[in-house]
Amino acid sequence: MDFYCLWTPPSCPDGYALYKPEKDGRTCYGLTTDEQLSTDENHCSSTDHKLLRKALPKDLFTIDAIRNIDGDVFIEGESIFESFWAPKVERPYDFNVPEEIKDSSPERSWTDALKSAGFEIENQATPAHFKFDPSICESGLTQHIGIFGVFGSRRLASKKPVVKLFISEDNYLLKWVFHLGSSSGNNDTHSFTLGAVKDGMKENEEEIWLEDYVIPSSLEFELFISCDDSNLIVNFNGKWTAELPYNATNLKDVSEVQIVGSLNILKGGLSGMGCLSLAPNGRVLANFGTTCMEETKKSVCEYQACYTDEGFECRFPFEYKEVERKACIQDDLFKPWCPTKLNEEDGSIEEWGYCIEDCPVEDFIPVCLDPPPIPRLAKFKTVEDNFNSSWFQIENKTSSYRLYNTHIRLHYPTWPFDANNITDNVEIFVADVNDVSNISRLYEVQEENDTVSYSCQIGYVLKDSHDIEVTAVCKNGSWEYNFNETLVCVPVYCDEIVPIAPNDSMSYVHNAEERKINDTDWNSYLKELTYTCPEGSVLEYPNVTDEQVNQITEFQVRCDADRHWRPVLDHIQFPFTPIMPRCIAINCTDPPIDIESNGLAFRKWTEEEGNPRPYATKIVYQCTREGWGYPSSGLNTTLSVCLADGTWNTTTIESCVKLDCPSQPPPGHEGPGAERVYGLYQTRYRCKNGYMFSNGDFPYWYNKCLPNRVWEQPDQPISCMKRRCTDAPPDAPLAHEIIWPHRPSDN
Structure with missing residues (x-):
């Protein structure tokens, strides 16, 4: 037994008739009018409503009711492959609408006709073949040969996939071959060749390289062959296309499509x-190519009336807020609705209801009916501060807060509409900062993807976070947000643990400890610390300045608005993520001194292009012969060192000479003022301040290189003693005496 919905009978358009056996009980059928044929390319539409569409036959009774005895008429249904037909119009709530339109003709044969005639194959292993229809070349490229399958998992290289438009054993109008890793075998890139074969000889063959193509794990394979009046067009996997010229007179000789490999x-x-x-006669016909574009062929249209959930028919079109509407709307009620009775004189809405779920809806957009969450309001007489909101304002009172807003008033369908009076001023008062339950009075319903924001005043941040601003987004009817509703705006104080140098930077020093002693609010908003790069390094300033030239070694780090310590540098400004800069070594931009390769000395360093010569780089020069050395030191090695200013400590390297005394003279005395100055023939010594040599020499004593090539004092220099005056002082004046406590003895 069939069951039918009983509605108030729908008002079918002129020329349409209600088909009562239709299970929804509200569908009327009719043909395209002559006016629609000339003005409406879709054939089934109206300027007054959105309730018309092409008819979809669901059973033989429907077919019998809608067939036209005067000729063929279009019905709903489209195909991307001849044996698969689907509705073109979405029908999510219709009764018994299949995803695939099966054969609905009395003969039950139209979907299998091509397969039965040999023009289609399905689920076959190679070799395989099907008939070729030359009419595809007359379809304006709307039809083609399609081959869908999967590559074999083995022997793909030895059993190459081949597709042929077969004429005879030695003649193919088209031959397509897939090559694993190219036809030549010396390249990993896959390819295919496309050409023709005439009397066993290849013609017009071309190789197409499949750059970046990787055979998918699913091994899926697609090939389409289409044609116009001069070219066969092949597309592989929807990306690579090639063309092959052909003689149209040969089309009639192609008997089938062959697939091997x-x-x-x-x-x-x-x-x-x-x-x-x-x-x-009620038979469903499959049409292709230009047949589907016949402008004079009418369509069977169905009119599906729209009803409210109380069973009353919707009236379209109607005017709401001075705008004409042709379908259900959700304005102000946030659920699709429509008028069921309109005033006969002015068209105003007198009665309305909520639309059932399959009625068309104009611009349906999900909304958030409830207000979004908000951070906590500030407690009175504390350091806390209130936030700024994008959807209401806050005013401080003596013992409460005034929250207020101006928003668009929700309208009711039957109310008169005045475009000059559509807003309300709303306010609430909050004495308990933990109770804002009546904030919904301020709320204006937000639509999908609408965003609300809350931001602290400058110098304040949400407690225990680095957030100055937080947001909530309306998604699928509810609010998505990532902040804690108990958070409140508090003064900015940065962490007491200050930033350190990055891992790839030289360490720098700062004055944080000194600031802590001298300033109790040293880490509050806008307070700064001074950072200094170590000796021999400079601040890296990428893409802005030449560090080697400007040599900036000091920078400030500020407690910024988001409670982050942030370097005060042009390229790291708020609100970008604070990244501590690097201190990089000064480089000696000039190369070190080179020396002549004469066998007497060599340099223990090799220049490497692109490698820097940073501060403290040491270049060693060495005399190669025993008993030879550098004149200024007597040593067989000397150094060139990169200094903190980016220069080398020496501009010349002495030549190695043969030393009269090969061994080094003894080291000098220790203490302030003491020195030893090497010489090839004699080395000069000096005692520390206030001392003289024990042999009476002052200020210098010379250690001489003797003819036997040893130093006069080879182990240690002459000892030092305190300086003293040996001559008698002047005579004492009259009535004076000489007091000389440490007078040297005559001995």
Whole structure:
């Protein structure tokens, strides 16, 4: 037994008739009018409503009711492959609408006709073949041959997939071959070749390289062959296309499409966009190519009336807020609704209801009916501060807060509308900062993807966070947010643990400890610390300045608005993520001194292009012969060192000479003022301040290189003693005496 919905009978458009056996009980059928044929390319539409569409036959009774005895008429249905037909119009709530339109003709044969005639194959292993239809070349590229399958998992290189438009054993109008890793075998890139074969000889063959193509794990394979009046066009996997010229007179000689090689065919045959029509005898016909674009062929249209959930028919079109509407709307009620009774004189809404779920809706947008969460309000007489909100304002009172807003008033369908009076001023008072339950009075409903924001005043941040501003977004009817509703705005104080140098930087020093002693608010908003790079390094300033030239060694780090310590540098400004800069070594930009390769000395360093010569780099020069050294030191090695200013400590390297005394003279005395100055023939010594040599020499004593090539004092210099005056002082004046406590003895 069939059951039908009983509605108030729908008001079918002129020329349409209610088909009562339709299970929804509210569908009327009719044909395209002559006016629609000339003005409406979709054939089934109206300027007054959105309730018309092409008819979709669901059973034989429907077919019998809608067939046109005067000729074929279009019905709903389209195809991308000849044996698969689907509705073009979405029908999510219709009764018994299939995803695939099966054969609905009395003969039950139209969807299998091509397969039965040999023009399609399905689920076959190679070798496989199906008939070729030359009419595809007359379809304006709307039809083609389609082959869907999967590559074989083995022997793909030895059993190459091949597709042929077969004429005879030695003649192919087209031959397509897939090559694993190219035809030449010396390249990992896959390719295919496309050409023709005439009397066993290749013609017009071209190789197409499949750059970046990787055979998918699913091994999926697609090939389409289409044609116009001069070229066969092949597309592989929707990306790579090649053309092959042909003689149109040879089309009639092609008998079939042959497929061989390592392939499994899921579906093959004629393919392309198609449409359905209904013959006068009730048979459903499959149409392709230009047939689907016939402008004089009418369509069977169905009018599905829209009703409210109380069973009353919607009235379209109608005017709401001075705008004409042709379908259900959700304005102000946030659920699709429509008028069921309009005033006959002015068209105003007198009665309305909520639309059932399959009615068309104009611009349906999900909304958030409830207000979004907000941070906590500031407690009175504390350091806390209130936030700024994007959807209401806050005013401080003596013992409460005034929250207020101006928003668009919600309208009711039957109310008169005045475009000059659409807003309300709303306010609430809050004495308990933990109770804002009546804030919904301030709320204006937000739509999908609308965002609200809350921001602290400058110098304040949400407690225990680095957030100055937080947001909430309306998604699928509810609010998505990532902040804690108990947070409140508090004064900015940065962490007492201050930033350190990055891992790839030289360490720097700062004055944080000194600031802590001298300033109790040293880490509050806008307070700064001074950072200094170590000796021999400078501040890296990428893309802005030449560090080697300007040599900036000091920078400030500020407690910024987001409670982050942030370097005060042009390229790291708020609100960008604070990144501590690097201190990089000064480089000696000039190369070190080179020396002549004469066998007497060599340099223990090799220049490497691109490698820096940073501060403290040491270049060693060494005399190669025993007993030879550098004149200024007597040593057989000397150094060139990169200094903190980016220069080398020496501009010349002495020549190695043979030393009269090969061994080094003894080291000098220790203490302030003491020195030893090497000489090839004699080395000069000096005692520390206030001392003289014990042999009476002052200020210098010379250690001489003797003819036997040893130093006069080879182990240590002459000892030092305190200086003293040996001559008698002047005579004492009259009535004076001489007091000389440490007078030297005569001995």
